[in-house]
Amino acid sequence: MHATTRSVRPLAASEVDEFTHETDVLVIGFGCAGAAAALEADTAGARTILLERQSGGGGSAALSGGEIYLGGGTGIQQACGFTDTPAEMEKFLLAALGPDADADKVRHYCHGSVEHYEWLVAQGVPFTPSLWDSPTWVPPTDDGLMWMGENAYPFCDLATPAPRGHRVTSDGFGGKVLMAVLSDAIAASGVAVHTDTAVQRLMVEGDRVVGVSARHFGETVTYRARRGVVITTGGFADNTAMLAQHAPQLVSLGVNSDGGDDGRGIRMAQAAGAAIRHMSAGQVGISLIPGMMVRGMIVNELGQRFINEDVYPGLVGQAALFKHGLRVWVILDEKGYEEVPENERWGVVPHFVAESVSELEREVGMPDGALQNTVAEYNRYAGEGIDPYFHKSARWLRPLQAPFAAIDVRKGIAPPEYGAAGGGGAEVFTLGGLCTTVDGAVLDLDGEAIPGLFAAGRATSGLHSWGYISGTSLGDGTFFGRRAGAAAS
Ligand SMILES: Cc1cc2nc3c(=O)[nH]c(=O)nc-3n(C[C@H](O)[C@H](O)[C@H](O)COP(=O)(O)OP(=O)(O)OC[C@H]3O[C@@H](n4cnc5c(N)ncnc54)[C@H](O)[C@@H]3O)c2cc1C
Numbered sequence: 041m042h043a044t045t046r047s048v049r050p051l052a053a054s055e056v057d058e059f060t061h062e063t064d065v066l067v068i069g070f071g072c073a074g075a076a077a078a079l080e081a082d083t084a085g086a087r088t089i090l091l092e093r094q095s096g097g098g099g100s101a102a103l104s105g106g107e108i109y110l111g112g113g114t115g116i117q118q119a120c121g122f123t124d125t126p127a128e129m130e131k132f133l134l135a136a137l138g139p140d141a142d143a144d145k146v147r148h149y150c151h152g153s154v155e156h157y158e159w160l161v162a163q164g165v166p167f168t169p170s171l172w173d174s175p176t177w178v179p180p181t182d183d184g185l186m187w188m189g190e191n192a193y194p195f196c197d198l199a200t201p202a203p204r205g206h207r208v209t210s211d212g213f214g215g216k217v218l219m220a221v222l223s224d225a226i227a228a229s230g231v232a233v234h235t236d237t238a239v240q241r242l243m244v245e246g247d248r249v250v251g252v253s254a255r256h257f258g259e260t261v262t263y264r265a266r267r268g269v270v271i272t273t274g275g276f277a278d279n280t281a282m283l284a285q286h287a288p289q290l291v292s293l294g295v296n297s298d299g300g301d302d303g304r305g306i307r308m309a310q311a312a313g314a315a316i317r318h319m320s321a322g323q324v325g326i327s328l329i330p331g332m333m334v335r336g337m338i339v340n341e342l343g344q345r346f347i348n349e350d351v352y353p354g355l356v357g358q359a360a361l362f363k364h365g366l367r368v369w370v371i372l373d374e375k376g377y378e379e380v381p382e383n384e385r386w387g388v389v390p391h392f393v394a395e396s397v398s399e400l401e402r403e404v405g406m407p408d409g410a411l412q413n414t415v416a417e418y419n420r421y422a423g424e425g426i427d428p429y430f431h432k433s434a435r436w437l438r439p440l441q442a443p444f445a446a447i448d449v450r451k452g453i454a455p456p457e458y459g460a461a462g463g464g465g466a467e468v469f470t471l472g473g474l475c476t477t478v479d480g481a482v483l484d485l486d487g488e489a490i491p492g493l494f495a496a497g498r499a500t501s502g503l504h505s506w507g508y509i510s511g512t513s514l515g516d517g518t519f520f521g522r523r524a525g526a527a528a529s
Contacts, residue, residue: 048307050242053250059264063089063232065528066252066265067272068239068305071099073497073517074272075222077480077525078231079163086267086529088231091254093238093300097226098219099274100298100469100498101514105178106214108518109133109188109511111204112150114157116184119169124202126150131199132190133503136352137512140505148478149503149519156519157206164221166209175330175350177455177510180383182209188509189352193431205511212456218514237261239305242269242312242493249312249492268492268528270480272521275470275498276303277322286319287470289362294452294467296325301469305499309474312493313484317501319472323508326357326466327452328370329388331380334436336372337418338449340364343401343410345418348430354508357466360449366465369404370447371411373440386453390445400444415440471508473500480524494528496521 065081067074070092081088090097111117112126130150134141161167172183179186186205189195208214226233236256243251243262251264276282278301283291295301310316328338330353337345338356347359360368377390394400401411418440421427425434450465474482474495481489496502502516 045240048241048304048311050244050308050312051253053243053245053264056243056262059251060261061089062264062266063087064265064267065270065525066091066263066268067270067525068252069099069271069273069497069499070097070233071272071274071497071517072101072218072222072514073521074099074270075219075226076518076521077270077272077496077528079222079225079229080522080525081270081529082229082231084526084529088529089263090226090231090233091237091239091252091263092233092235095235097223097233098298100296100301101517102216102219103298104213104215104514105510106208106210106218107178107186107511107514108160108206108208109204109509109515110153110157110206111202112153114154114206115161116167116169116206117202117204120171120185120203122202124204126153128200128202129153129204132195133509133512135195135198136189136355136509137504137507141507142501142503142505144478145503145516145520149516152519156522159522160518163225165218167206168209171203175334175353176384177325177330177353178213179207180212182211183207184209188511189350189355192350192433193348195351215514239308242308244312247491249490265492268494270524270528271305271309271474271482271493271495271499272497272517273305273499275301275473276306277301277469279303283470286472287322290322290468290470294464296323296467296469301498305495306473309482309493309495313490314482314493315475315485315487317472317475318505319470321471321504321506322468323354323471323513324357324361324466324468326353326360326449327464328353328447328449329380329385329453331384332372332377332388332447333370334432335376335379336370336440337414338368338370339411339414341367341406343406343414345414345430348432350433350436352509354510358508361466366450368449370449371400371415371440372445374443374445375441377445386455388447388453391448391451392446394444395442397444400446404446470498471501471504473498476500476520476524478520478523479527480520481527494524496524
């Protein structure tokens with residue numbers, strides 16, 4: 041049989057004399073979406089095999105912050121005293137993930153969110169019922185609920201705000217806890233896990249996907265799936281050629297992944313006729329400390345603000361990268377810097393300090409007067425608690441006073457979880473992928489479901505089109521993973 045191959049063209053099942061393994065449902069990739077798909081397929085009574093290229097499950101999900109976007113009145117929202125409804129959650133997500141977020145998926149996701157929260161809790165995923173109440177990437181505490189910019193303009197005017205960032209209980213990044221719990225659930229289920237098994241190509245019979253061919257320790261192994269194949273192989277941020285083809289603005293940046301987002305699952309499905317969607321979209325984890333940015337401002341190389349600083353920082357990152365080439369600086373004063381507790385600074389110290397804005401502007405290399413105008417305008421209104429330009433919350437408004445500081449975002453930051461690694465102006469992952477229905481069926485170029493083929497997670501275009509809110513990846517991966525697993529079985 042075929043050795044390791046770069047080709048992703050599907051193989052005809054008729055070429056295989058005898059399949060190495062047979063099952064009902066085959067799930068490719070043991071990250072959060074694959075675990076959820078396999079668990080639901082198993083619950084539905086399907087014999088299920090979960091294939092994983094690495095020696096164990098986890099994927100990028102195990103490295104993640106463990107923030108899961110949930111709402112509509114979950115147990116910990118209620119325990120923290122917040123009222124929420126699926127309709128308000130839906131309004132927020134349509135605005136924040138758009139333009140052209142997948143309205144069908146967003147509706148199902150919001151209306152199924154309380155049930156999904158309860159499913160996660162039933163698997164053993166821990167959430168602590170307390171609120172972390174200020175802007176950050178990942179809180180240094182184990183608080184289970186956080187704002188994701190729902191209370192920031194313009195979103196607070198579009199939907200009744202409620203905090204919906206649900207954090208898996210952990211000091212720091214909670215993805216490892218999430219995946220440990222889901223791995224335990226898989227181990228306790230009837231799902232068979234085949235690790236060290238890298239899927240290379242789909243197998244087809246006519247227009248139906250009936251299995252895969254994979255490599256396992258130098259050998260080719262074949263799998264027949266009687267009911268369905270579910271692709272949950274993650275995104276394509278580690279595949280430079282694919283980035284260059286679809287999302288050139290993401291090339292040469294740091295990548296937020298386990299290093300295995302090579303897009304092969306997407307390409308295997310494309311080769312079987314699958315359509316793709318929103319391939320240019322990306323999450324941009326901009327290298328700044330949100331607590332510093334909200335206490336000051338973010339400006340471009342002309343010294344101009346360009347966004348409300350208290351929206352979800354990923355939206356700031358997208359604006360900074362796509363509109364300003366990451367040539368952006370956080371400007372704040374000493375008081376603002378000192379107000380950010382040390383354990384939230386992630387080691388970030390100002391790159392420029394000056395006694396006056398004109399001096400700071402010169403040091404950074406901005407045009408004469410540019411930053412001075414911006415700070416003067418900001419200060420003119422900040423004393424009254426208003427921001428007529430970008431409507432930052434009054435909570436963060438105060439006239440900036442000498443001494444001043446500037447942080448060059450392109451110098452990067454290193455989250456404590458990374459140790460000495462990290463850096464660069466931003467770390468990105470892709471949001472586009474296979475075009476799927478709310479039940480995970482992969483659609484072809486005519487918009488018809490490809491028989492036997494399903495997908496979920498970052499291998500698909502999920503809730504998002506252009507925008508991103510933290511928690512929607514683990515969220516849509518597990519939510520639509522479950523639906524794909526159930527549908528496949
Ligand atoms: C540092 C960091 C922080 C993050 N924080 C958050 C957060 O707080 N909230 C959030 O929602 N998102 C977060 N994300 C993003 C999130 O982790 C990913 O988007 C999410 O894990 C995608 O889930 P997935 O199941 O689609 O893919 P993954 O979790 O990456 O799993 C894919 C699996 O498929 C396997 N695989 C790939 N190709 C093959 C193949 N050919 N054959 C067999 N197996 C294969 C991979 O080895 C991997 O195990 C973060 C990411 C990182 C890196």
